[in-house]
Amino acid sequence: MSCEECGKDLLPGSVNCPHCGAAQKQAGAAAEGPPDDTAPATVPAGAKPKKKWLIPLIAGLGIVAVAAIAPVLVFVVFKGTASPDKAVKQLFGALEKKDAAGIAALVDPESFKQSSGSEGAFKDILKKNLPQGYVKFENLVFDTSIKGNEATVTLAKGTVKQKDEAGKIVSTSVAEAGVQTAYYLVKRDGKWYFGKKTFPGFWAKYDLQKADKSLEKLKSDIDATGGEINSFFSTLGEGVLSYQGLDQKYKKGSADFIDTLNGLSKKADVTKSMYKSISEMEGAADYKKYAALREQQVDDIIKMLDAYQRDLKEFGDFTSNLAANPQTSPTVATQGLTAIQNKYMGELQALGSEYDSLDQEAQGLKSQLGL
Secondary structure, eight states, rough: OBBBTTBHHHTTTSSSEEEOOOBBBHHHSSSSSTTTEEEEEETTTTTOHHHHHOOOHHIIIIIIIITOOOOOOOOOOOOSSSSSSHHHHHHHHHHTTTOOOHHHHBBBBBHHHTTTTTHHHHHHHHHSOOOOOEEEEEEEEEEEETTTEEEEEEEEEEEEEEETTTTEEEETTTTTTTOOOOOEEEEEEEEEEOOOGGGGHHHHHHHHHHHHHHHHHHHHHHHHHHHHHHHHHHTTTTTTSHHHHHHHHHHHHHHHHHHHHHHHHHHHHHHHHHHHHHHHHHHHHHHHHHHHHHHHHHHHHHHHHHHHHHHHHHHHHHHHHHHHTTOOOOHHHHHHHHHHHHHHHHHHHHHHHHHHHHHHHHHHHHHHHTT
């Protein structure tokens, strides 16, 4: 049996592909519940079972791309549980029932508040990627460790039952089925919820998408501002009859640019912190290189903004010096102003080339990660 989406080999009766997360229609066509006269089948002796799908939610929240999912407003009543292990048991029960809303209600509401639109995207992914067909978890055993308002629940053992192509129940251990074993919870107002660390793939992708949009807007803004600054410099001498007039015109025109650049610098700091938080996110190792590349691009933008600031200041200092020394020859004045511009334009071009090189590498990773 092979995956209907990516073509890779699967065990007979596989419901979801462990490689791409796609649901298998031929397996899903089987009846939803086990027939009374069907005895559970087991994995043949000596056979090494392959992961049929990664439970819970690794396929849906770690591998499936979020990019194509438009965040929608979804209202969930967050209920939490009185104990960490009870939350995990409810999660497995919701998986059996294909209850996306029930799972979302167990997630830390603060996580959704921190990322606008994430609640809708999370629930949408659940609906599309919950295990299809019959699935039953039995004899689950958990180990729970609590430290203050944080807890780790480890799935020690248990059994997963699914149907194969013939409609027989296939019974495997949770380890053989690739079931997620560690669950991280936080306590809010006396109730336990799943923290971000339980679903690092989803949060890394969602936060990276937001950071990428911020970076794209930031680069567009700095390019536009740079063009306006260059235009300003090229027309600065028009209608000016003295060095004092040049200095006054420059100071008046450059003030707005300085304010704009300061505003962009603050936005750049925010964007960098977004990528940095992903680089430091536990369990999101697959996304750290990408986040680091984007963070380097933001660093280049910060350097560009600094170069524009220094350019404006040095140019202003020179025009003030000309105003104080009106006897300076036009040739010397022109050479001095041109030298300042050439110096900073060279620096900005080098930073632009570095930014583009990093962007090319990041785009390659972006495609691989399904962002």
